[in-house]
Amino acid sequence: MYLSKAQNVIKKYEKQVIQWAGLNQNDVIADNEFSSMSNASTRDYPIISPRPSRTASYTTTSGKALFAAPDHLAWVDGTSFYYNGVSKGTVTATAKCMADLNGIIYIFPDKKYYDYVNGTFGTMQGYVDMVPTGFDSNGDVDYTTDTTKIRNKNVISVLPSTAYSLVNDKSYTDSMMFYYDVNMKLISASARSGIYDFTTPALCYYLNFDITGTDLTVKVSITNAVYPTEGAIPDIDYCTVKDNRIWAVHDDDIMACALGDGMNWTTFNSDSLSTDSYQVDTGTAGVFTGITTYKNSCYAFKKYAMFRLYGDIPENFAWQRISNIGCLNNKSIWEVNEYLYFLGSKGVYRYGAGTPELISYALNETYTSGVAGGDNRYYYISLYNSVEYNLYVYDTWTKLWMQEDNSNITDYAFLDGYLYAIASDNKIYIYNLGSETVTMALYSKFYTEDTTRKKGHTQLDFRVDLESGTTLAVYVKYDNAAAALVETYTTADFSTFHVPLLIKRCDHFQVSMVMVGRGKIYAMERRFYLGSKVGTTRAAPSS
Numbered sequence: 001m002y003l004s005k006a007q008n009v010i011k012k013y014e015k016q017v018i019q020w021a022g023l024n025q026n027d028v029i030a031d032n033e034f035s036s037m038s039n040a041s042t043r044d045y046p047i048i049s050p051r052p053s054r055t056a057s058y059t060t061t062s063g064k065a066l067f068a069a070p071d072h073l074a075w076v077d078g079t080s081f082y083y084n085g086v087s088k089g090t091v092t093a094t095a096k097c098m099a100d101l102n103g104i105i106y107i108f109p110d111k112k113y114y115d116y117v118n119g120t121f122g123t124m125q126g127y128v129d130m131v132p133t134g135f136d137s138n139g140d141v142d143y144t145t146d147t148t149k150i151r152n153k154n155v156i157s158v159l160p161s162t163a164y165s166l167v168n169d170k171s172y173t174d175s176m177m178f179y180y181d182v183n184m185k186l187i188s189a190s191a192r193s194g195i196y197d198f199t200t201p202a203l204c205y206y207l208n209f210d211i212t213g214t215d216l217t218v219k220v221s222i223t224n225a226v227y228p229t230e231g232a233i234p235d236i237d238y239c240t241v242k243d244n245r246i247w248a249v250h251d252d253d254i255m256a257c258a259l260g261d262g263m264n265w266t267t268f269n270s271d272s273l274s275t276d277s278y279q280v281d282t283g284t285a286g287v288f289t290g291i292t293t294y295k296n297s298c299y300a301f302k303k304y305a306m307f308r309l310y311g312d313i314p315e316n317f318a319w320q321r322i323s324n325i326g327c328l329n330n331k332s333i334w335e336v337n338e339y340l341y342f343l344g345s346k347g348v349y350r351y352g353a354g355t356p357e358l359i360s361y362a363l364n365e366t367y368t369s370g371v372a373g374g375d376n377r378y379y380y381i382s383l384y385n386s387v388e389y390n391l392y393v394y395d396t397w398t399k400l401w402m403q404e405d406n407s408n409i410t411d412y413a414f415l416d417g418y419l420y421a422i423a424s425d426n427k428i429y430i431y432n433l434g435s436e437t438v439t440m441a442l443y444s445k446f447y448t449e450d451t452t453r454k455k456g457h458t459q460l461d462f463r464v465d466l467e468s469g470t471t472l473a474v475y476v477k478y479d480n481a482a483a484a485l486v487e488t489y490t491t492a493d494f495s496t497f498h499v500p501l502l503i504k505r506c507d508h509f510q511v512s513m514v515m516v517g518r519g520k521i522y523a524m525e526r527r528f529y530l531g532s533k534v535g536t537t538r539a540a541p542s543s
Contacts, residue, residue, distance in 0.1 A: 017523060022398070023040075023400075025362065026362065031445065033445060034443055034445075035444065035446070036403075037441060037443060038439075039438050047521065050440035050518065051402075051440070052433075053433060054429045057420070057429065060078075061077055062093060063077055063422040063428065064078070064096065065096035066412065066420060067411075069083070072116070079091060089114065094109075095410075095411075097239050099241050101262045102260060103115060106239070106262045109235060124263055125233070126221055126225070127219045127220060127263065128152050128153070128230050130151065134151050134211075135178055138186065139180070149213070150218070156225060156229050157225070159205075160201065160202050161201070163197065164223055165195075170213060174193050176189060177207060179206075180208075181204065232265070234250060236255075237330075240298065242309075252288065254282060254319060255277070258275055260275075274315075286304065288300055290327045294340045301326050306356065307320065325344050326344060326345070328344060331411065334412070335374070336374035336377070336378065339396065341359075341374070346358055359399075367383045367385050370382060375419050377396055378395060378396065379393070384408075410422045419431040419432070438516075438518075439516045442512060443512045444510055446509070447508060453532065454530075455528050456531065457501050458528060459499065460476075460511065460525070460527075462499070466490070466519035466520075467518040467519055470490070472489045473485055473489075474488075474512075475513075476509065509528075
């Protein structure tokens with residue numbers, strides 16, 4: 001009996017991805033993760049698909065800031081403050097922090113405001129507490145003879161040789177100014193009438209004044225008064241609103257306006273009232289980098305610290321340090337799906353209670369700044385790594401990261417269910433709206449098939465659903481060679497297509513896909529065979 005000669009049969013293997021994951025920029029990743037991508041989304045998870053459209057709603061000349069009031073957007077274009085698309089006043093051409101309290105948008109660091117109920121724009125002015133009777137010629141309180149005047153209750157701090165203005169809303173025109181040196185010794189006194197502009201003497205650090213008039217309801221302010229002097233507006237870096245107050249930080253200080261009054265930052269009664277203003281120097285290292293409201297509490301950040309507010313009135317307000325993990329910049333702070341997200345020194349953190357959790361391991365990069373926004377599911381953050389900007393999206397439902405593009409975002413705002421962004425191209429975009437043609441690019445891991453043997457890939461199989469006019473191009477890359485196009489698929493249906501490959505032995509293999517238009521990629525299967533081990537053979541050690 002004759003037997004057929006034994007033959008070598010190449011054993012073929014198949015591996016399939018039927019549930020896609022997100023972006024992972026580390027060296028070792030799963031088969032269903034992507035080493036790089038652009039304009040991809042998890043909205044059809046576990047299917048991969050392009051991000052939704054964006055629509056440019058406004059074009060600015062030099063967009064600097066964006067803010068959402070209850071009914072309309074506000075933004076800064078160059079030196080103009082816009083509300084609902086109409087210029088309302090002049091500000092500096094810089095980044096802003098804004099707060100909405102009782103129908104008024106307060107604009108910092110400019111100390112400007114826009115009252116969208118009355119349609120008025122102006123400069124913030126605090127008010128001095130006035131009491132009956134004036135001063136005599138020596139600058140002492142005249143309790144007995146002068147009953148036709150009212151005076152400031154508390155001494156006003158000023159700077160030497162600096163110009164100020166005294167303003168009141170009752171059209172009083174006559175006043176007397178009393179100037180004092182650093183030891184509260186009277187330097188001089190001068191009568192003012194008509195316009196209340198005045199310049200302090202060279203050695204003047206304090207002043208008092210009285211006004212001819214008796215109406216204690218008059219609102220009197222001194223422009224450029226030095227905080228925390230009564231009536232002064234503090235320098236503010238970042239702010240938020242909680243419990244009918246604006247809370248703010250500057251350097252190492254935390255402060256709050258009087259209850260319900262964003263113009264009043266200096267009412268500090270000796271017997272503290274529930275309506276008083278508030279200010280504290282925390283005495284901790286570093287300056288504050290952000291402040292926000294989260295779950296009916298207020299949180300303030302330094303680069304390596306996180307503080308929480310306790311108490312409900314100025315008398316018992318207290319800030320407690322709750323973590324040594326801090327925030328790099330205020331604009332990275334955003335609440336999504338009941339968690340607080342922010343950029344720290346090691347990456348993006350998520351906070352719900354306890355210790356903030358680092359969630360950006362998959363990005364595998366160090367960032368110096370970030371600007372964030374979000375809706376009810378996604379946390380968007382435009383991150384800068386000292387070289388380039390990249391817009392990443394964290395899906396709070398699936399816990400996956402995706403990358404959209406290299407948008408350099410200046411500011412985000414959320415209004416009426418839509419996320420708005422003002423970008424470095426000076427356009428204000430509405431996310432998830434419109435009919436934009438999106439190009440999605442996906443790059444797989446470098447498949448080694450978990451073996452050091454050489455291998456050859458013979459075919460790729462895809463299950464897709466493409467809309468009419470959409471194209472899907474498939475590229476392959478062997479070892480370190482350039483990626484080569486092997487197939488462009490255009491059929492508009494839900495189907496499977498096969499991509500035969502030229503057999504080429506390699507150590508590692510990468511697949512990339514570029515979709516132009518709308519569609520979904522359900523699954524990918526690769527077919528391959530294993531070959532012999534190939535490499536440099538080490539010489540045996542000599543005896």
